[in-house]
Amino acid sequence: MNGLEILELSPGVTIQDRGRSGFRRFGVTGGGAMDKFGLAEGQLLLHNDADDAALEMFAVGGVFRSEDRMTIATSGAEMEISVNGRPVRWRSTIELAREDLLEIGRATVGVFGYLHLPGGIDGPVVLGSRSTHEPSGLGWILEPGDRLRPNSARRPHQQQQLPTPKYFSGRTIRIMDGPQSHLFREQDRRAIVSTEFTVSGKRNRMGIGLDFEGGPIAAHAGLAIASDAIVPGDIQVSGDGLVTVLMADSQPMGGYPRIASVITADQHVLAQFPPGTVFRMERIEPKEAVEALAQLEDQLSSLAGEVEPVARDTASMTNLLSYSMISGVVKGDEEHED
Amino acid sequence: MTERHGRSAFANPGKSDYPAIYHAGDRALLVKFGNRHSESTSRAVLAFDAALRSAPIGVVETAPTMRSVLIAFDPLQLKPGLLIDWCEALLSSRDWYGADNKIDGKRWIMPAVYGGAAGPDLKELAVLAGTTPEQVVRLHTEIELTVLCLGFSPGLAYLAELPDPFKVPRRSSFGSPVSAGSILVANRQTVLPATPIPTGWRCIGRTPARTFLPNTSNPFVLSPGDKVRFVQITEAEAQRFDQRKFLEEHGIERT
Structure with missing residues (x-):
């Protein structure tokens, strides 16, 4: 099936789905989309399955050439985007014609953006997932010249869009104590919920470095522990006092103590903080973390109700033009594969 | 404070305080059998991990480390409290450090x-x-x-x-x-x-x-x-x- 040819690619662009499960006992990282809410948005716009894979773009996207008529969608962090030089709306479906040039530039709101193809992006399934895990070489390591192929030729009835979700403006990250919290001094356990943290430039899919004012945070029992299990969201304090939130691609085990863990429901919020973002942490009980997770699931379930047809407003004239021109061509010969 | 079930591991971490159950994020429990690797600790870890094959529905996967077992679960399917109770009952059912806990590995x-x-x-x-x-x-x-x-x-x-x-x-x-x-x-x-x-x-x-x-x-x-x-x-x-x-x-x- 024809798809998108990658002409230019920014570092940090990977294939991601919901990640790997069941192989942790063999040393395999879960991985998966850094913003699973953002991933789900695009799947909804294209009527894809929750397990389908998308292109995850970190801070900057790339340049793509369409090999055929195709409906694609974008979600997650808002990025500069144009088709044949004309800007189009983010977080919506886009009709591409053959030989269209799709350019995705810098992220302007958030950090991790997603590009979706109908039925998800095809690609090798390794250990139950298409997710790229660069540190261990699992999955597809993308290069310019590669082709992204859709798993389906399905096309939606009409152009759809979603509003910008509220979580991009969140500045409080909820945390809970973990298996090594008691190794830290009480003053440090207090400090992490009274200190303003700043997202540093040292961040990738493995972890997010945090800067902060004030004295160093240190564990009682020295800074090295015997290796123990890591879960995504763990807030690690290394020997030199560096504070890092370990994220989707972190190793399954590590020897630095973790003072607390970012709850699952707030991990995508943190993942989308650009460097320089100032935020605070709030300690909650495990029970509250599970309630927050249930709320997030509810939000995802109700997201379908927020999908709306792309507005034909004059404020986005280019969007209007591309919409009416292309939809006029598409109507009447829609293909549906379910 | 981390929710702690059974004896306290906080006051004086040491072997007598193990095994101990901790929350590891909101989708996993960590059962620690010691603060470092030892022969008896790893015996307990591997035997307990093997026993988790009969874990309740909602447990997604388990993974041993040198001194602990991580139990990943879906908290929306299996309440953490129920899983903790289940683990406590399993932990108290036998001496996991004992030499009779042989593992049938290849x-x-x-x-x-x-x-x-x-x-x-x-x-x-x-x-x-x-x-x-x-x-x-x-x-x-x-x-x-x-x-x-x-x-x-x-x-x-x-x-x-x-x-x-x-x-x-x-x-x-x-x-x-x-x-x-x-x-x-x-x-x-x-x-x-x-x-x-x-x-x-x-x-x-x-x-x-x-x-x-x-x-x-x-x-x-x-x-x-x-x-x-x-x-x-x-x-x-x-x-x-x-x-x-x-x-x-x-x-x-x-x-």
């Missing part, structure tokens, strides 16, 4: 080339251990090691417990990456990476056996609890190594 005979290009650090390790390279090889091949856990990278196995001469620390910095199958040693353990990794562990040899086969129905050759004995072979014998035969000899059908 037994592997792993061919290995020692020294030379396959094990560039063999001589250095022998000097640090106050012995000869020949003696290092003899000690490394005469003992049956247990796969404590896999971690750090896909299929990378931690094996223990080597005798005292192997009580040599890791290097303080990482060297250039070592290849899959490298036999690395430090702290009375052997690490067997299944993919190329950067490491500070000393490399004394290499096995031609592949332990990570990503595109097969049994991608991971070694499992926690398996037993491994290394046998010395020559570089020429390594060249003739037959992966299919190796798997078949150990009861694994090639797929």
